[in-house]
Amino acid sequence: MKIKLQNKTQVEKGVIKSYWFENENIGLANTLFHRITLPLKEFDSGLDYEEQPVQTEIVLDWYNLGLSEPSELDGxxxxxxxxxxxxxxxxxxxxHNWCDVKxxxxVKNIDGNFDVSGSILIEFENEGVGENEEFTFQTSCEYIET
Incomplete structure (x- = not known):
């Protein structure tokens, strides 16, 4: 079965957050990471065992970018x-279906937010949900420092 996500939904305005994380047990010093959250417009997944419409988001996390300020995200x-x-x-x-970010x-835009475009391979097969699918999108994201 194919979800056909590309035809059923689109990415709404997202958020880019920076956060500090450390884990002494694995030797990870306090490090600045970035997380991109891309909410999807509600849609019908076509899966009879799942409550419809589906409300979900793509979460891309653990980006260790080594940035000192948000403007360095540009490009x-x-x-x-x-x-x-x-x-x-x-x-x-x-x-939770793994997303391989292709x-x-x-790109920083004139209002201080960021235009984000992407192509992601969603690996539905790993969890037995359906066939893997490519999902492409364009949206804007607000930067939030935490």
């Missing part, structure tokens, strides 16, 4: 090939 491509320690998922079909371009 970055946060693909997983460039940032292999980053992770992503979307909760559909009662499962392209995630960030």
């Amino acid at each position: 970055l491509n946060l693909s997983h090939s460039n940032y292999s320690d980053a992770e992503g998922s979307v909760y559909i079909g009662c499962s 392209k995630l371009n960030i």
Whole structure:
């Protein structure tokens, strides 16, 4: 079964957050990470075991970018090939489905927010939800420092 996510929903305005995290048990010093949250417009997944409409978001996390200020996001491509320690998922079909970020371009716009465009392979097959799908999008994101 194919969800056909591209035809059913679109990304609404998202958020880019920075946050500090440390874990002494694994030797991780206090490090600044970035998380991109991309809410999806409600949609019908077509899965009879899931409450409809589905309300979910794509979460791309653990980006260790080494930035000192938000403006340095301008021009970055946060693909997983460039940032292999980053992770992503979307909760559909009662499962967290891994997202392989093929392209995630960030450009600062004139209002101080960021235009974000991307292409993500959603791996539905790993959780038995459906066939893997490519999902492309364009949206804007607000930057929030936490």
